[in-house]
Amino acid sequence: xxxxxxxxxxxxxxxxxxxxxxxxxxxxxxxxxxxxxxxxxxxxxxxxxxxxxxxxxxxxxxxxxxxxxxxxxxxxxxxxxxxxxxxxxxxxxxxxxxxxxxxxxxxxxxxxxxxxxxxxxxxxxxxxxxxxxxxxxxxxxxxxxxxxxxxxxxxxxxxxxxxxxxxxxxxxxxxxxxxxxxxxxxxxxxxxxxxxxxxxxxxxxxxxxxxxxxxxxxxxxxxxxxxxxxxxxxxxxxxxxxxxxxxxxxxxxxxxxxxxxxxxxxxxxxxxxxxxxxxxxxxxxxxxxxxxxxxxxxxxxxxxxxxxxxxxxxxxxxxxxxxxxxxxxxxxxxxxxxxxxxxxxxxxxxxxxxxxxxxxxxxxxxxxxxxxxxxxxxxxxxxxxxxxxxxxxxxxxxxxxxxxxxxxxxxxxxxxxxxxxxxxxxxxxxxxxxxx
Amino acid sequence: xxxxxxxxxxxxxxxxxxxxxxxxxxxxxxxxxxxxxxxxxxxxxxxxxxxxxxxxxxxxxxxxxxxxxxxxxxxxxxxxxxxxxxxxxxxxxxxxxxxxxxxxxxxxxxxxxxxxxxxxxxxxxxxxxxxxxxxxxxxxxxxxxxxxxxxxxxxxxxxxxxxxxxxxxxxxxxxxxxxxxxxxxxxxxxxxxxxxxxxxxxxxxxxxxxxxxxxxxxxxxxxxxxxxxxxxxxxxxxxxxxxxxxxxxxxxxxxxxxxxxxxxxxxxxxxxxx
Numbered sequence: 001x002x003x004x005x006x007x008x009x010x011x012x013x014x015x016x017x018x019x020x021x022x023x024x025x026x027x028x029x030x031x032x033x034x035x036x037x038x039x040x041x042x043x044x045x046x047x048x049x050x051x052x053x054x055x056x057x058x059x060x061x062x063x064x065x066x067x068x069x070x071x072x073x074x075x076x077x078x079x080x081x082x083x084x085x086x087x088x089x090x091x092x093x094x095x096x097x098x099x100x101x102x103x104x105x106x107x108x109x110x111x112x113x114x115x116x117x118x119x120x121x122x123x124x125x126x127x128x129x130x131x132x133x134x135x136x137x138x139x140x141x142x143x144x145x146x147x148x149x150x151x152x153x154x155x156x157x158x159x160x161x162x163x164x165x166x167x168x169x170x171x172x173x174x175x176x177x178x179x180x181x182x183x184x185x186x187x188x189x190x191x192x193x194x195x196x197x198x199x200x201x202x203x204x205x206x207x208x209x210x211x212x213x214x215x216x217x218x219x220x221x222x223x224x225x226x227x228x229x230x231x232x233x234x235x236x237x238x239x240x241x242x243x244x245x246x247x248x249x250x251x252x253x254x255x256x257x258x259x260x261x262x263x264x265x266x267x268x269x270x271x272x273x274x275x276x277x278x279x280x281x282x283x284x285x286x287x288x289x290x291x292x293x294x295x296x297x298x299x300x301x302x303x304x305x306x307x308x309x310x311x312x313x314x315x316x317x318x319x320x321x322x323x324x325x326x327x328x329x330x331x332x333x334x335x336x337x338x339x340x341x342x343x344x345x346x347x348x349x350x351x352x353x354x355x356x357x358x359x360x361x362x363x364x365x366x367x368x369x370x371x372x373x374x375x376x377x378x379x380x381x382x383x384x385x386x387x388x389x390x391x392x393x394x395x396x397x398x399x400x401x402x403x404x405x406x407x408x409x410x411x412x413x414x415x416x417x418x419x420x421x422x423x424x425x426x427x428x429x430x431x432x433x434x435x436x
Numbered sequence: 437x438x439x440x441x442x443x444x445x446x447x448x449x450x451x452x453x454x455x456x457x458x459x460x461x462x463x464x465x466x467x468x469x470x471x472x473x474x475x476x477x478x479x480x481x482x483x484x485x486x487x488x489x490x491x492x493x494x495x496x497x498x499x500x501x502x503x504x505x506x507x508x509x510x511x512x513x514x515x516x517x518x519x520x521x522x523x524x525x526x527x528x529x530x531x532x533x534x535x536x537x538x539x540x541x542x543x544x545x546x547x548x549x550x551x552x553x554x555x556x557x558x559x560x561x562x563x564x565x566x567x568x569x570x571x572x573x574x575x576x577x578x579x580x581x582x583x584x585x586x587x588x589x590x591x592x593x594x595x596x597x598x599x600x601x602x603x604x605x606x607x608x609x610x611x612x613x614x615x616x617x618x619x620x621x622x623x624x625x626x627x628x629x630x631x632x633x634x635x636x637x638x639x640x641x642x643x644x645x646x647x648x649x650x651x652x653x654x655x656x657x658x659x660x661x662x663x664x665x666x667x668x669x670x671x672x673x674x675x676x677x678x679x680x681x682x683x684x685x686x687x688x689x690x691x692x693x694x695x696x697x698x699x700x701x702x703x704x705x706x707x708x709x710x
Contacts, residue, residue, distance in 0.1 A: 031669045036499055056657035058500070060668035063650060070651070074559065076566045078654045134687075212641075229677050243671055263671055273476065306634040 075307040093128040129301035130322040134342025136366035167258030177323035178233030180255035184242035185405035187397025195421035200294040210434035212425035265359035296386035297370035471680040475673035492680035509659040512643035516581035528593035596630025660685035
């Protein structure tokens with residue numbers, strides 16, 4: 001009896017010691033459905049790795065970006081795993097701020113990652129962040145309104161078809177806007193959409209010598225087309241609308257079409273939140289026949305900052321969160337429709353996922369159509385589809401976004417907005433030393 | 437006739453006061469109303485009548501732990517205010533009762549620290565915190581909040597102390613009171629309304645501070661302001677949940693303010709009428 005009590009005591013003490021010695025990983029993340037789900041399912045990881053504890057810091061996207069930038073630049077070491085996007089990865093990896101992900105385990109199957117996403121998260125073919133979920137953009141449209149307008153949406157429409165359909169679907173008396181597009185100023189808001197749109201019109205931010213290109217006819221065509229279309233068929237106050245505002249409008253049946261992130265498909269097709277869930281169709285982002293479509297590429301990804309003291313445990317966690325097994329775990333707990341999309345080829349080959357997510361095929365096609373290393377019709381010196389992967393882009397993109405948003409609101413003409421965009425871009429690029 | 441005019445004036449003044457109070461209180465009222473709406477209702481237009489759902493509060497509770505950031509807020513705001521008072525009372529005493537020709541300059545210099553945008557010192561402070569191991573600690577945030585609020589504490593106390601006749605302190609000194617005794621047993625009891633309102637106002641300011649608390653904390657020391665910020669979402673509707681989180685975060689300080697309003701108003705108007 002005494003021996004058994006002694007052994008039990010020793011075992012308890014041992015257990016307590018091992019818990020006390022557990023390594024704690026601090027993970028910085030954004031607040032979205034997939035990330036919250038991961039936090040809920042993290043018990044699976046901690047039960048398999050009892051020597052690792054997890055603590056989460058959830059922040060608004062822009063605050064997260066600012067926080068992790070400050071921390072990583074000053075080597076503050078507050079975070080062991082950080083959630084960053086395809087914009088940050090190439091810039092930070094080149095600054096040696098991120099550790100290469102070279103220890104993800106034997107069964108990780110890096111080759112299963114979608115090539116476009118993998119390429120966006122790699123520098124010199126070394127992976128610096130693992131995709132947690134990926135997205136492109138495409139058209140979500142109302143099948144009933146399209147039919148009422150006497151049109152049939154092709155799988156790969158042109159901008160001219162989209163504009164014609166939007167104008168025909170618009171019914172101001174019934175509060176139906178033919179098309180809802182982003183207008184809120186910001187490099188990740190209206191400029192994500194407009195940069196991707198400009199790619200399809202043959203425009204580019206900079207030429208091969210980093211000379212800004214807003215004075216070229218392709219940008220005039222892009223912006224004029226966008227402003228005219230939104231004036232004729234867009235919602236009122238569109239210059240304040242971002243992803244969430246357009247999502248609400250579409251879910252309430254006030255948009256005929258919406259071109260935005262593929263991840264929105266699961267929201268608009270959810271009958272609990274969307275009044276038009278059974279009427280939603282999908283198509284690829286439009287083009288102008290120049291070989292590039294107006295779709296972007298983005299992935300929220302997990303990376304390990306160079307300042308961490310817990311690199312091994314951090315990579316172990318990233319391997320778990322971005323693995324095929326995690327997708328299986330989500331499917332078994334919450335169904336295939338809730339699996340984080342856009343990261344692995346095997347997911348799109350899975351018939352159960354294809355059945356649960358009717359937009360899966362077009363999501364994959366959209367992601368595959370985006371090429372971050374060759375995003376435009378004419379050659380460019382930069383990487384990035386809906387952004388330019390240089391540190392100056394956040395500020396510059398937001399300034400240009402404010403000008404274009406003002407043009408949409410009618411506060412300035414398209415010509416004035418483009419002229420000012422050219423001026424500020426030239427000034428910023430000179431200041432940063434790209435041009436003389 | 438004069439009485440009727442006076443009554444009408446009073447009525448107009450009362451209505452005006454209520455209108456101003458309503459305008460000031462409207463954001464809080466709208467936040468509380470939004471917290472009881474569905475996400476679709478929250479974004480669909482301005483309305484003060486919610487559908488009455490408690491779903492947002494349930495989701496806020498299940499998604500995040502409220503108690504830990506609440507305790508952090510209590511410790512940091514009360515701790516920083518008490519430390520600021522311990523430093524501020526002797527400082528304000530010396531400036532009020534033993535002024536030098538540089539006292540006004542010192543007061544102005546203290547206030548000038550409030551004129552710089554906080555982001556201007558973000559990186560130096562962040563580096564100091566990193567080197568002293570103060571990132572994401574309650575002690576670190578308490579120190580920062582003390583420093584932020586100290587100029588306001590000193591200014592408020594200085595204003596209150598100046599209303600107290602110096603002769604009373606002189607009399608205490610002649611009766612043999614020591615310096616500490618003079619401050620603790622004579623000055624402090626006389627300035628209780630002023631000290632109380634300074635204490636309350638600084639707890640409120642520290643409770644609501646968001647810039648530093650979001651930037652210098654992570655998982656361990658994050659107070660309720662960081663708790664609110666965590667509900668903002670780039671993709672997906674979040675206004676109703678954010679409003680529920682805000683309501684939960686401001687509720688304790690609102691209740692405290694409600695119960696102490698008499699003391700607060702008395703302190704803020706201390707010495708206003710002579």
